[in-house]
Amino acid sequence: MHTLYEGIGGTRRLQLAPDGTLLVSTFSIDAAPAQRLDTNESKVLRIHIDGSVPKGNPWVGKTGVRPEIYALGIRDAEGLAFDRTTGLLWEVEHGPRGGDELNVIRSGKNYGYPVISYGREYSGAAINRGLTAKTGLEQPVYFWTPDVAPSGLLIYSGDVFPEWNGDFFIGALATKRLVRLQMKDNRVVGEESLLVGRCQRVRDVRQGPEGAIYLLTDEDDGQILRLVASRPK
Secondary structure, three states: OOOOOOOOEEEEEEEEOOOOOEEEEEEEOOOHHHHOOOOOOOEEEEEOOOOOOOOOOOOOOOOOOOOOEEEEOOOEEEEEEEOOOOOOEEEEEOOOEOOEEEEEEOOOOEOOOOOOOOOEOOOOOEOHHHOOOOOOOOOOOEEEOOOOOEEEEEEOOOOOOHHHOOOEEEEEOOOOEEEEEEEEOOEEEEEEEEOHHHOOOEEEEEEOOOOOEEEEEOOOOOOEEEEOOOOOO
């Protein structure tokens, strides 16, 4: 059996790709592994569902490199979702203190952490002297400072909320809300906070087969919430 993961960290999210492969996001307690190709920590991995490695992965056959690595430089991806219209793989990840990100994940790309970041260390110190851009490293499509602590990612495509088709829904742990991002041409053109009054950490967001939006809250008395369109009075 192929060993997928080792190290001090863990697996975060799983997402089946349209081609039948499985994308896996991982994290690390330490920052250094994010830029290393000999460990699966802080990466997006791509495997077949039997655990074997697809031949088309970017570093297959390279000496000293984990062949299942699909993209690197990712701090802590808590959401993965494919846009079935464009075929793009989207990801949301926790920054350290600020710098939460929304990214398009592409094969062989380096998303920069901890070389570049829009966040800071938990102590308040700058990360790598405050560098936010460098040649060869990807920029986020969108980022949050201060944190929202994104968790879960849904690209909506249902009939219950037709006006929201194509919008992104992201749970927020730190700010205890559901975030809606209005999208146009793969760019964020608007942001709305929903369910603020409930004051609950949202861990995951899913779309049901009937088009309703389901939320998993992360509380001592956690709940599954179902959002449907209000009926006219």
